[in-house]
Amino acid sequence: MFLEALIIGIIIGYILKGSLKNFEDIKLKALYLAVGAFFVEFILFSLVRRGILSRGYLTTLIYIIEYALIFLFIYLNRENKYILIMGFGFLLNALAIFSNGGAMPVSAKAAVAAGLAPSIDAVRASSEGLYVVQNEGTRLCFLGDIIPKTYLRHYVISIGDIIAAIGFMMFIIQGMKGKKTN
Known part of the structure; x- marks a missing residue:
């Protein structure tokens, strides 16, 4: 979703006569923290996909x-303000994940609508192991992956994903326009 937000943000930025060179003026503090967080997620998902780790206390940590x-x-x-919007989206995702034992709940109905399974009964938790199919015990299910996405790549996204992607896209557009993004 962030790759799409990046591409759309760059296209809109150019339409608005912006330039990627204007990002030289953007001052972000401790960018290494964001890069580190996404590196940690990449490692976590890689270890779980390979069967080296399974969901539990360590993955939650x-x-x-x-x-x-x-x-x-x-x-x-x-x-x-655009980083804050992204942060609000991440917060919504964190609430869904941590209130459900360290796994993002996924709507079976949305998974079918996205073309990820032929029927609701066929929906299973992802091979990544960090997702669970929503059921009657799911907490904050409305914050889980409930929105089917069928263009470019088929998957299910959350409200938090959308809010974070909008914040990221707006950050890109404003950065390209060369205006302060505060």
Whole structure:
């Protein structure tokens, strides 16, 4: 979703006569925290996909570290309204994940609508192991992956994903326009 937000943001930025060179003027504090958080997520998902780790206390601890890095980056850059919007999206995702034992709940109905399974009965938790199919015990299910996405790539997204992607796209557009993004 962030790659799409990046591409759309760049296209809109150019339409509005912006330039990527204007990003030289953007001052972000501790960008390494955000990069580190996404690196931690990449490692976590890689280990789970390969069967080296399975969901449990260790994966939840790693998620806590990832989100701590993200939220520290957001706090340090809190004067930037678009970073705050991204942070709100990440917060919504964190609430869904941590209230459900360290796994993002996924709507079976949305998974079918996205073409990920032939029927609701056929929906199973992802091979990544960090997702669970929503059921009657799911907490904050409306914050889980409930929106089917069928263009470019088929998957299910959350309200938090959309809000974070909008914040990222707006950050790109404003950065390209060369205006302060505060």
